[in-house]
Amino acid sequence: MEFITVLATAGGSMSRDGLHHRIYERDISGSTLPTLAYRARRLGISVRYEALGRRYSLAESVTVxxxxxxxxxxxxxxxxxxxxxxxxxxxxxxxxxxxxxxxxxxxxxxxxxxxxxxxxxxxxxxxxxxxxxxxxxxxxxxxxxxxxxxxxxxxxxxxxxxxxx
Incomplete structure (x- = not known):
């Protein structure tokens, strides 16, 4: 939910680095954010990753x-x-x-x-x-x-x- 809340607060889209720095104060595994996106998808929330801009975005607005x-x-x-x-x-x-x-x-x-x-x-x-x-x-x-x-x-x-x- 934290991952989703950060994205929703940012208007639905944020860079990978921006998410990393807001959620974690330390270095994380390269698979951490993709895992959080996967978990959000399992909750029924569509999250996309745009490799070109290295951004995660919500496919539709969510209510938090x-x-x-x-x-x-x-x-x-x-x-x-x-x-x-x-x-x-x-x-x-x-x-x-x-x-x-x-x-x-x-x-x-x-x-x-x-x-x-x-x-x-x-x-x-x-x-x-x-x-x-x-x-x-x-x-x-x-x-x-x-x-x-x-x-x-x-x-x-x-x-x-x-x-x-």
Whole structure:
């Protein structure tokens, strides 16, 4: 999925070297990217390799939830983005691309939720995303579940507001 997500983020096409550097921080076997393309094909996603330009491309557009979340946020639809967000993108990966994508999604989602001023949305987001800016208002709110989760998160960071109540 990481291979597909990188291609989708790049508009459907990227050089072999570009894929290599975004997914891996080290040298890889010459068969690694062809193997990832093969696995994508086995999932039913048509991936082509253009030898002349040394590029991989998706034969058709694909929908990636993480990119849809970013699209919804860009359109100002914070509640819809939060509904679609199911947690960190590709949680098993630590590639430069995925780490950056995760951070971008989380930062933009937190900002959009806070900017909405919708306390219910902030509570819902605080249950899904560990972020101090969400935890502060949720920890002192009237929802005991969000308050407990948020207070525990803040305590783990040494920032508990529990003593102030």
């Amino acid at each position: 939830d993480a990119l849809e979340v970013l699209r919804l946020l860009k359109e100002g639809k914070a509640a819809d983005a939060l509904i679609l967000y199911r947690g960190p993108c590709l949680p098993e990966s630590d590639s430069p691309f995925v780490v950056s994508l995760r951070q971008t999604i989380e930062d933009k989602l937190v900002r959009a939720v806070l900017d909405s001023g919708d306390q219910e949305l902030i509570k819902a987001a605080s249950r899904m995303i560990d972020h101090w800016e969400l935890a502060e208002p949720a920890a002192v709110g009237d929802d005991p579940f969000s308050a407990v989760l948020s207070d525990a998160y803040l305590r783990s960071m040494g920032l508990s507001f529990g003593e102030q109540r």
